[in-house]
Amino acid sequence: MNHQTLPKSSRNRTVSRLGLSWIGMLFGLAAVSGCAALAWNFYNPGESEGQSLTNVIVTPVIHNRFEHRVLAEGEVESSSNVDIRCEVKGKGSGYSTTILWLIPEGTFVQPGEKLIEFESAALREEEVQQRIIYEQARAAKIQTELAFESAKIAIDEYINGTFKQELQTVEAEIVVAEENLRRAEDYARYSEKMAQKGYVTPVQLEADQFAVTNAKLNLDASRTKKMVLENFTKKKTLKLLESDLGTAEAKMLAQQSSFKLEEDQLKEIQANIANCVVYAPSAGQVVYANETDRRGSTELLIEEGLSVRERQVIIRLPDPDQMQVRVKVKESRVGLMEIGQEARLTMDALHGMELYGNVTKVDAIPIPSYYSNVKEYAVNVSIDNPSQSLKPGMSAQVAILVNAEENAFQVPVQSVKQIGRDHFVCLKTPRGPEVRKVQLGSHNDQYVVIRKGVKDSDEVVMNPLPFLEDTFREKRxxxxxxxxxxxxxxxxxxxxxxxxxxxxxxxxxxxxxxxxxxxxxxxxxxxxxxxxxxxxxxxxxxxxxxxxxxxxxxxxxxxxxxxxxxxxxxxxxxxxxxxxxxxxxxTSPENIAQAPESNKPAGERSLRGQ
Known part of the structure; x- marks a missing residue:
């Protein structure tokens, strides 16, 4: 066989391709593994990635009685005070009197003990001047009363005395005139007979006849006089006497009224002088009625030398058996207040001693304030078991119970976070941190009730936000x-x-x-x-x-x-x-974590800010 030998450069390129292929396969496997891990993380949000419970603060779920109390501060006062006022009456709106002496504040007094003395020198001088005017009015009153009595006697005197006397006189004159007329008529008839015989001269006869005429005239005059006396003189005289009586009566009444006014004024001055010294009507501890303005600063300080107005409260004597605390509740919490709610009270001056009471009054109008836009309402809380060491003016901390639940699951409010309309906590589990959706109930400033989502053995992370960020990173x-x-x-x-x-x-x-x-x-x-x-x-x-x-x-x-x-x-x-x-x-949890608390949407803020 003929073997063809490859050049060296070709062999190197072949080796390089084989090496690159293996490297590419390794990178591909790594990519697939990464995608698998990403997908698992994406579709399993209940477990947090990249976070450890090392150095994380956790707290166990509390299964106990839950109480929602509204905390407020106020001052101790008596619900039944005896107000000691300035009873010295003045003339005019600008009149005032000065405190000459004042019993020290905090003194325990008994009934009848001297409390206050006001300046009385000007009143005593006024009493002297008024007494002179009073005596003059009394003299004038007596004089007019005597004149009135005289006028009444004059009327009785005329009716039963003077008039009868004058009537009898006129009637006697009539009798005399009648007798004179009879005699004159007898003499005239005798003279006429004697004149016929020539024994009486004509002149003498004429004189006897004139005597008859004169007797008749006198009789008529007497009868007329009687008629005038009975029909006119009596009535006129009675009218004049009655007028004098009415005038005397009017003068008498006027003087009596004037005397009464002067007498009342004298008595008022004397009462004012008596009111310059004030005594305790009941036993109690002296508390000065210092006044504060709407800004809370002292506007009027009760002390010796202070000018006070009429009816101004100077001292209060609180009833030690009927004490209460008047607290200020912000408008965001006043809607939770109801009469009869149980309250727990503590005073620093009593070294942590707990007292108990109930809400007795909730004001409908806020306390006026010029330096703050936050409205506050006054709430009165009674003290059912007042201590002998309790004194008016002490600072008190009051916890008013507005809601309570028995056997409630509770976690700290900072361990719960809200995402949209849902609430979540992070639990410590053997498998690591676990984010769990929970259903909330009531809450106070420290704890929130969990209706559903936790049990007795659970432990929650105090700051679950980092775990929420990881859990919802893919869903933000x-x-x-x-x-x-x-x-x-x-x-x-x-x-x-x-x-x-x-x-x-x-x-x-x-x-x-x-x-x-x-x-x-x-x-x-x-x-x-x-x-x-x-x-x-x-x-x-x-x-x-x-x-x-x-x-x-x-x-x-x-x-x-x-x-x-x-x-x-x-x-x-x-x-x-x-x-x-x-x-x-x-908004995503990551954006919430990065944004300041003030810029977060209301739904994503922690419960502590609700």
């Missing part, structure tokens, strides 16, 4: 330009370029253009397109059951939506992405 959504996600449907996003056209990228009948109904992965080497390009051995733009990795073969039928025996790009994009009402996409 581009929030900046949701419509710019390149899909094989050939659609264009905002400001983006057309996606790579292909057999799987063309829109199908009934599909809407311009919408993305699936979740897109942000990294270029983890997108369904990249996965398809690496695993598509025959280059037909789809994956057969022989081309997919072993972890995906079990789910091949589930993922093959159109039942054509092949997985296309649209079928590799995973579950559909739920949209918000305004059409915006959800």
């Amino acid at each position: 959504i581009d929030e900046v330009i949701p419509s710019a996600i390149a899909s094989e449907k050939g659609e264009r996003g905002k400001g983006g370029k057309a996606g790579k056209a292909g057999k799987a990228g063309r829109p199908k009948a009934g599909e809407k253009s311009g919408e993305s109904d699936t979740l897109a992965a942000a990294p270029a080497n983890r997108t369904p397109q990249a996965m398809l390009s690496r695993l598509d051995a025959d280059g037909d733009g789809s994956l057969s059951s022989e081309e997919v990795p072993a972890p995906l073969q079990a789910r091949f039928t589930e993922l093959d939506k159109n039942g054509n025996g092949k997985l296309e790009t649209a079928e590799l994009k995973g579950l559909p992405a739920k949209r918000k009402p305004n059409g915006a996409e959800r």
Whole structure:
């Protein structure tokens, strides 16, 4: 046989081709293994990749009584105070009196003990002047009362005395006139007889006849006088006397009123002088009624030398058996307040002693404030078991119970994260960290109740965010330009370029253009397109059951939506992405982790911020 010897250069090229073929096979196997691992990671989100529980803080799930309490601070006061006011009345709106002496604050007093003394020198001088005016008014009153009594007596005197006397006089005159007339008529008849006999002269007869006429006139005058006395003089005199009586009565009443006013004013001055010294009506501890303005700073400090107005509260005597705490509750929590809710109270001054009470009042109007936009409402909490050491003005911390559950599963609020409408925790398991969806119940500032998803033996990671990032890395959504996600449907996003056209990228009948109904992965080497390009051995733009990795073969039928025996790009994009009402996409956990807390969407913030 003739053996043809190859040149040396040809032998070298042959060896090089063989070496490159082996190297290419190794790289191909590595690529297939990587794609298989990627696919397994993509379709098994319950386990986190690249994260270890080393140096991670975990805490066990608590299975115990859950309490949701609203914490608030306030001051101790009495719900039944005896207010000691300034009872010194002033003249005019600008009148005030000065505190001359004041019992020290905090003093325990008994009934009748002296509390306050006000300045009284000006009142005593005013009392002297008023007493002079009072005596003058009293003298005038007495004089008018006597005049009134005299007027009444004058009327009785005239009716029962003067008038009867005058009537009797007139009646006597009438009798006399009648008698004179009778005598005159007798003399006249006698004279006529004697004149016929010539014994009486004509002149004498004429004189006797004139005497008869004169007697008649006198009788008529007396009778007229009686008629005038009875019908006119009596009435006129009575009217005059009654007028004098009315005038005297009016003057008397006027003087009596004037005297009463002067007397009342004198008594008021004397009462003011008496009110200048204030005594304790009941036993208690003295608390000054210092006033604060709406900004919370002291506006009025009760002290000696202070000018105070009428009815101003100077001292309060609280009832030590009826104490309460008046706390301020923010408007975000006031809706949880109800009358009768149980409360636990502590005071620093009592060295941690716990007291108990109930909500007795919730104000309907916020406390006025000029320096803050945060509204606060006043809530009164009674103290059922007040201590003897409890004093008004002490600072108190109040925990008001608004909700309680027995045998509730609880985890710290920072161990729960919200993605869209779902909540997740990360559990420590023998297989490593496991992200689990949970159903939440009530929560307070520290713990949240888990209705479903955990059990007694579970331990949760305090900061699950890194594990959530890995779990949802393939499912995160581009929030900046949701419509710019390149899909094989050939659609264009905002400001983006057309996606790579292909057999799987063309829109199908009934599909809407311009919408993305699936979740897109942000990294270029983890997108369904990249996965398809690496695993598509025959280059037909789809994956057969022989081309997919072993972890995906079990789910091949589930993922093959159109039942054509092949997985296309649209079928590799995973579950559909739920949209918000305004059409915006959800934010991915990675974007949440990278964004500041204040910039995160409300749905993706931690429960602590709710």
